[in-house]
Amino acid sequence: MTIRLVAFDLDGTIFDRHGIAPEYADTVARLATQGVHCVINSGRSVGFQLDLLTEHDLMQHFTALIGDERWVHLADTTGTEPKLQPLEPWNTEVRAGWAELGPIAEHWCGLLEEQTRQRGWASRAYDRETGQRRGIWAISVETAEGAQELATWLQPQLTGSPLACNSNGTIVHVFDAERDKGTSLAALAEHLGLRNDEVMAFGDGYNDRPMLDGRHGFASATVANANEDVKSWVRDAGGRIAGSDCGVGVAELLTEVFPPRAAATA
Ligand SMILES: [Mg+2]
Known part of the structure; x- marks a missing residue:
């Protein structure tokens, strides 16, 4: 191929x-x-x-x-400065889906923070503006193993819901499962x-x-x-x-x- x-x-x-x-x-x-x-x-x-x-x-x-x-941008590099063009309707659809799902994801991130407190771990969650702008909610902890443990705790609870989670290094993400x-x-x-x-x-x-x-x-x-x-x-x-x-x-x-x-x- x-x-x-x-x-x-x-x-x-x-x-x-x-x-x-x-x-x-x-x-x-x-x-x-x-x-x-x-x-x-x-x-x-x-x-x-x-x-x-x-x-x-x-x-x-x-x-x-x-x-x-999730935000797809096409690059035009023919000029002296590269120009980025959002891929539509994809990006608009991502934004619309997130307007609905973002508040639910924020709620789950709150529960993740509670889990970190129970474990005695330091953590830092996105503020609302960041979560809305990036189209993803996230909480960071001190170790990649800790992030993976939290993602493993959350994953089965999101089964069948329109949200999904993953870990990326020391960060746990909660996001629109279709994006x-x-x-x-x-x-x-x-x-x-x-x-x-x-x-x-x-x-x-x-x-x-x-x-x-x-x-x-x-x-x-x-x-x-x-x-x-x-x-x-x-x-x-x-x-x-x-x-x-x-x-x-x-x-x-x-x-x-x-x-x-x-x-x-x-
Ligand atoms: Mg990587």
């Missing part, structure tokens, strides 16, 4: 405390020249993504940025006229599951530093697991999927 769009989670997948690996930067630049759509799909805001990619001189290689796991990294990416693929099996997704965390576990038919991949749960979702979906961490590992797998032309014809 020919892959025409590759989506990348940011933190822990192509970006870590060392920044963005040159191996990744070189590979993504090559993919763009081959007409492959490159997309960021991250819990970080679109503004953060734009600044980071601009700082690394990479923005011109990206077709779209998906921020806060996650997987459905956002599927909406973008549809807009670009691509089938889901022409899409490949890279991620390393629990919040990447909707784009990694095969439910949408995307090819999937992860990096050596991902946890075992993530690796098992990717493995079970027939995806690829890199031998190296983060951006170096992503570049390794991209080179397998998109061999450099000289090497491919040698």
Whole structure:
């Protein structure tokens, strides 16, 4: 199957405390020249993504940025300054759904805070403005294990409801179950006229599951530093697991999927 769009989670997948690996930067630049759509799909805001990619001189290689796991923006990089255009009607539908579900999610976050108090943990929850603007409620605790424990406590209680939860590092998110990294990416693929099996997704965390576990038919991949749960979702979906961490590992797998032309014809 020919892959025409590759989506990348940011933190822990192509970006870590060392920044963005040159191996990744070189590979993504090559993919763009081959007409492959490159997309960021991250819990970080679109503004953060734009600044980071601009700082690394990479923005011109990206077709779209998906921020806060759900806001899809198409990038026009033909001018001197990149311009971002919201994907409609997707973003408006996300906002409308959240107007209804946000207050319920806020309620669940309150219960999560109560759980942290019972455990004697420090925690910090979003304020209302942040929850409404980002389209997601969140509470952060001190450890990733703690966040995962809270997500595991909440998940069964949300079964059958229009909300879902996940953990991303030390943060627990509560969100519209129909708007996650997987459905956002599927909406973008549809807009670009691509089938889901022409899409490949890279991620390393629990919040990447909707784009990694095969439910949408995307090819999937992860990096050596991902946890075992993530690796098992990717493995079970027939995806690829890199031998190296983060951006170096992503570049390794991209080179397998998109061999450099000289090497491919040698
Ligand atoms: Mg990540």
